[in-house]
Amino acid sequence: LVRFFSPKPLAGQQVLVSAGPTFEAIDPVRGLTNLSSGKMGFAIARAAHEAGAQVTLVAGPVSLPTPRGVGRINVKSALNMQKTLNVLSQSASVFVSAAAVADWRPVQAAEQKIKKDGSGEVPTLSFVENPDILAGIAASARAQNGALYCVGFAAESQDLLALAQSKRVRKGVPLLVGNIGPDTFGQDDNALLLVDEHGVTELPRADKLVLARQLVAEIARRLPEHKA
Numbered sequence: 459l460v461r462f463f464s465p466k467p468l469a470g471q472q473v474l475v476s477a478g479p480t481f482e483a484i485d486p487v488r489g490l491t492n493l494s495s496g497k498m499g500f501a502i503a504r505a506a507h508e509a510g511a512q513v514t515l516v517a518g519p520v521s522l523p524t525p526r527g528v529g530r531i532n533v534k535s536a537l538n539m540q541k542t543l544n545v546l547s548q549s550a551s552v553f554v555s556a557a558a559v560a561d562w563r564p565v566q567a568a569e570q571k572i573k574k575d576g577s578g579e580v581p582t583l584s585f586v587e588n589p590d591i592l593a594g595i596a597a598s599a600r601a602q603n604g605a606l607y608c609v610g611f612a613a614e615s616q617d618l619l620a621l622a623q624s625k626r627v628r629k630g631v632p633l634l635v636g637n638i639g640p641d642t643f644g645q646d647d648n649a650l651l652l653v654d655e656h657g658v659t660e661l662p663r664a665d666k667l668v669l670a671r672q673l674v675a676e677i678a679r680r681l682p683e684h685k686a
């Protein structure tokens with residue numbers, strides 16, 4: 459039904475969506491990653507396409523089919539994802555950062571598989587912080603002059619509203635979407651808390667595709683050309 463609505467709310471928009479976890483290699487067979495099925499980001503990409511946008515999905519390692527009509531680029535690490543998103547964000551009009559980016563990566567991945575030496579000694583791993591991809595894009599000239607509308611996500615284990623509000627300001631994004639947990643990872647439904655400069659909107663628990671369509675409508679309403 460949605461696809462017969464006209465005019466489509468995102469017609470003429472170039473929407474960029476990041477989804478899934480990143481994978482930070484420790485050695486050729488091991489790595490550090492986050493719990494994320496990618497379902498919410500994939501649903502957003504699908505909903506944005508239904509809403510008439512040209513959509514590119516930048517996906518970390520997930521096992522989900524590409525939504526019909528959506529362009530997809532697979533990435534692995536946060537640095538990989540950042541490089542891809544930095545380029546694509548230069549021609550996007552909306553960026554939805556739904557990826558669960560690993561906050562740290564090993565300083566250096568071992569070239570060969572790390573072996574047990576039989577002594578019972580454990581390896582020591584050192585980490586460095588990954589760049590904040592969303593904050594970087596939100597600080598870019600196009601985001602600052604209103605050509606690119608950025609949407610962040612937050613998954614918190616406590617105090618969601620306060621943390622989402624402060625995260626919105628810290629990331630420098632107009633809209634931040636909180637996952638109302640617990641246990642949204644891998645589930646087919648979720649509930650969302652939308653925080654913008656005017657306040658808070660709750661999207662009650664529903665199937666992720668239903669929520670994605672509602673979120674897309676909320677984003678469309680907030681785009682500069684829709685503000686009278």
Ligand code: CTP
Nearest residue numbers: 555556557559588589590591592610611612613
């Ligand atoms: N994000 C990002 N790059 C990172 C970390 C997060 O682009 N290195 C994005 C996520 O895609 C999400 C938003 O920032 O849209 C918030 O991610 P989150 O992990 O909740 O926030 P952090 O800033 O990493 O803070 P913390 O994990 O400590 O709560």
Ligand code: CA
Nearest residue numbers: 558559560561
């Ligand atoms: Ca984080």
